[in-house]
Amino acid sequence: MNKILKTNLIVLGSFAVALAVNPAKAYAACETNYGGGQTCTFNKRFDIDKDVRIEGDNEWNDKVTGVKKDEVVEFRIKIENTGEISVDNMEMKDFLPDELTKISGDLTEGWDDFEPGEEKEFKIKVVVDPKEFDKENFEKCVVNKAVVKFDGDEEGSDTATVCYGDLEVTELPKTGPESTLILTVLGGLLMAAGSVLKKVVA
Amino acid sequence: MTWLIYTITTLLVILVLAFQLIRPQPAPQVKAQTSVKSPFELLNKKMYFPPVRVFTAEKNIDVKLARVDVGADGALQTPSRWDTGGWFVKSAKAGEGGNTIINAHYDTNNGAPAAFWELKSLKEGDKVFLLDEMGRFFDYKVARVFYIDINDPNRLDILEDGDKNGAVLTLITCGGVWDAVAGNYSKRVVVQASRI
Numbered sequence: 226m227n228k229i230l231k232t233n234l235i236v237l238g239s240f241a242v243a244l245a246v247n248p249a250k251a252y253a254a255c256e257t258n259y260g261g262g263q264t265c266t267f268n269k270r271f272d273i274d275k276d277v278r279i280e281g282d283n284e285w286n287d288k289v290t291g292v293k294k295d296e297v298v299e300f301r302i303k304i305e306n307t308g309e310i311s312v313d314n315m316e317m318k319d320f321l322p323d324e325l326t327k328i329s330g331d332l333t334e335g336w337d338d339f340e341p342g343e344e345k346e347f348k349i350k351v352v353v354d355p356k357e358f359d360k361e362n363f364e365k366c367v368v369n370k371a372v373v374k375f376d377g378d379e380e381g382s383d384t385a386t387v388c389y390g391d392l393e394v395t396e397l398p399k400t401g402p403e404s405t406l407i408l409t410v411l412g413g414l415l416m417a418a419g420s421v422l423k424k425v426v427a
Numbered sequence: 428m429t430w431l432i433y434t435i436t437t438l439l440v441i442l443v444l445a446f447q448l449i450r451p452q453p454a455p456q457v458k459a460q461t462s463v464k465s466p467f468e469l470l471n472k473k474m475y476f477p478p479v480r481v482f483t484a485e486k487n488i489d490v491k492l493a494r495v496d497v498g499a500d501g502a503l504q505t506p507s508r509w510d511t512g513g514w515f516v517k518s519a520k521a522g523e524g525g526n527t528i529i530n531a532h533y534d535t536n537n538g539a540p541a542a543f544w545e546l547k548s549l550k551e552g553d554k555v556f557l558l559d560e561m562g563r564f565f566d567y568k569v570a571r572v573f574y575i576d577i578n579d580p581n582r583l584d585i586l587e588d589g590d591k592n593g594a595v596l597t598l599i600t601c602g603g604v605w606d607a608v609a610g611n612y613s614k615r616v617v618v619q620a621s622r623i
Contacts, residue, residue, distance in 0.1 A: 237587040241535065255503070258572065262456075262620055266601065276433055281439075281474065281475075281476075282476065282560070283476050283477075283560040283561060284560055290496045291496050291497075291516040291517045293517075302484065319445060323535055344549065363501070364497070365555075367507070388496075392496075392497040392501065393497065393501070393570050393591060394502070394503045394515075394586050395502070396501050396502035396503070397502070397503060397512070397575075397582055397583075397586075397615050398495075398502060398503040398504065398505045398532060398599060398615075399489035399502060399505060399601075399610075400505055400530055400532050400533050400541075400543065400600045400601040400612070400615070401532070401534065401601040401605065401607075401611060401612045402532075402534055402535060402536045402538070402610075403536060
């Protein structure tokens with residue numbers, strides 16, 4: 226048996242043993258090197274996107290405001306395998322703030338065989354704790370975070386914000402200019418130019 | 428020759444099976460069950476969605492909508508862009524019973540016309556349309572155009588929910604005289620329209 230074949234067999238054997246000992250690891254893409262040995266690229270990458278909407282709405286956003294008592298709020302967590310390898314031992318963990326009460330969905334999900342390009346979607350429905358509305362004339366925002374883990378290590382996270390309260394409108398909207406600085410400066414310049422012209426003519 | 432017989436037989440079997448599948452079946456006898464709700468009944472439940480665009484037939488108003496809420500100072504927020512309107516998230520959705528409230532800027536910091544510059548020229552009977560997130564149009568007819576003073580004690584009445592059985596659209600922008608010291612217009616132009 227020649228040397229190159231022996232080396233290759235040893236490398237492949239070691240790789241097989243490593244996989245058998247720790248099956249949770251991602252499968253790396255390996256290439257045989259010229260002259261013996263292998264180069265394995267361990268290229269894993271995940272995208273996580275968390276959105277929120279009030280039940281009944283069509284659009285998903287990063288933030289919802291004006292959530293009322295007993296109104297159902299939906300979170301959507303999308304995780305995509307944007308790497309080049311299939312992975313096992315994936316986990317999604319959602320950190321629900323104390324102010325929100327879960328009514329459906331799971332805060333922790335685990336799965337295997339996550340193929341490149343594959344996307345997982347999880348939905349969690351919550352309501353704001355009714356006790357939160359005992360206060361008067363208030364608005365409060367809470368942030369809900371979700372993380373994606375591979376083999377126990379955090380690989381990414383995203384947040385969505387829920388604002389609720391009973392703030393009432395006490396003033397009409399200010400629908401005019403927000404600043405008239407430009408007009409004031411222009412007016413001043415015109416006045417200055419006018420007085421200069423007046424002096425020149427005189 | 429044998430293969431030809433096999434092919435023809437197979438095609439005949441497929442044709443007979445296909446005919447069995449597509450021929451009209453006799454209606455099954457169903458006992459009346461009044462207590463069970465049809466799925467179509469559930470689908471018929473009216474659903475409303477936030478408006479994403481407001482436009483008029485007669486006047487030059489065609490404005491995309493963002494969402495606005497109550498600001499920390501208690502004022503109804505205005506949209507961050509001059510060319511965009513703001514739908515109040517706590518008001519009725521497009522076509523829904525109650526009061527759908529939309530406001531937009533009248534002019535910009537440079538004095539140029541903003542999204543609702545032409546609101547003042549709407550007249551009673553003019554048509555206003557709302558487009559919702561699902562691409563559905565809702566038609567409204569202007570019932571009233573009026574000015575309200577920013578210090579009028581009843582000024583907030585225009586933001587009230589109104590009758591849930593009737594869909595009302597309230598459009599608001601600035602009007603009256605610009606008060607440079609207060610940084611505010613003295614009045615608001617209010618257009619109230621009813622769904623037709």
